[in-house]
Amino acid sequence: MTIKTSLKQRGVTSIEFPFIVVSSMVIVFGLVAIYRLMYTQTRVDSTAFILADIVARTFDGKELNPAMTLDERIDAQFAAEELLTIARRILPTGIAPENIGLKLEIRRQNPTSGxxxxxxxxxxxxxxxxxxxxxxSDLAPKSERNERSLQGRTATLVQATLCVEHPFSPDSQFEFTDLVLPNRLTSKAVMIGGRYAL
Incomplete structure (x- = not known):
């Protein structure tokens, strides 16, 4: 009686083993996919923050030439392609450079015309x-300094939107588990310009 029971148990174990292995592999690959997604999204978020911070800290809105428009001032100080090069160096290496996009927006009050x-x-x-x-625009504070030229002047806002298309290369192990990773990651950072009170 004991020998028959032990033989039946061996058969059950050999049937259960593949199910346990497959389910364990699905869980492990799922955790790896979630980690990759979270890691990449965190890098995209921090890169967008860094780009917005660079522009907010260095954008000089002084009226060096009163005839210059905001577009001309931006072009004189920043090149979107140069900021995109910085983003490509910060993001994970597996992302193709042509799949990275940047949209930079600046909102600024002209100190002479208001x-x-x-x-x-x-x-x-x-x-x-x-x-x-x-x-x-409600995020931009107004200057409360007593100087006539600064009183009521609204701060400069900078927004950097970073987009990454196809951030994950298709891997056979993730296709095996039918885990779907997103085809596009986006992050946006908004900063207040550091020189609005000058």
Whole structure:
């Protein structure tokens, strides 16, 4: 009686073993896919923040030439392609350079006329911002300094939207488990310009 029971148990174990291995592999590959997704999205978020911070800290809105428009001032200080090159160096190496896009928006008040202007620059892959910088104008504080030229002046806003198309190369192990990773990752960072009170 004991020998027959032990033989039956061996048969059950050999039947259960493949199910346990397959389910364990699905769980492990699923965890790896989630880690890859979270890691890549975190890098995209931090890169968008770094680009917005670079522009916000270095954009000089002084009236060096009163005839210059906001677009001309941006072109004189920044090139969207150069910012995109910085983004390509920060992002994970597996992403193709042609799949990275950047949309840079700046909203600034002209100190002489008081009119608020917006300008944008786009580089790389098609990058669509989910919300325009005009919708975020309430975030810009107004100067409360006593100087006549600064009183009531609105801060400059900078928004960087970074888009990555096809961030993950198709791997056979993820196709095996039918895990679907997104084909597009987007991140947006908004900063207040550091020189608005000058």
């Amino acid at each position: 009119v608020i202007h917006s300008a944008q620059r786009v580089a790389g892959a098609n990058c669509i911002a989910s919300s325009s910088i005009k919708n975020l």
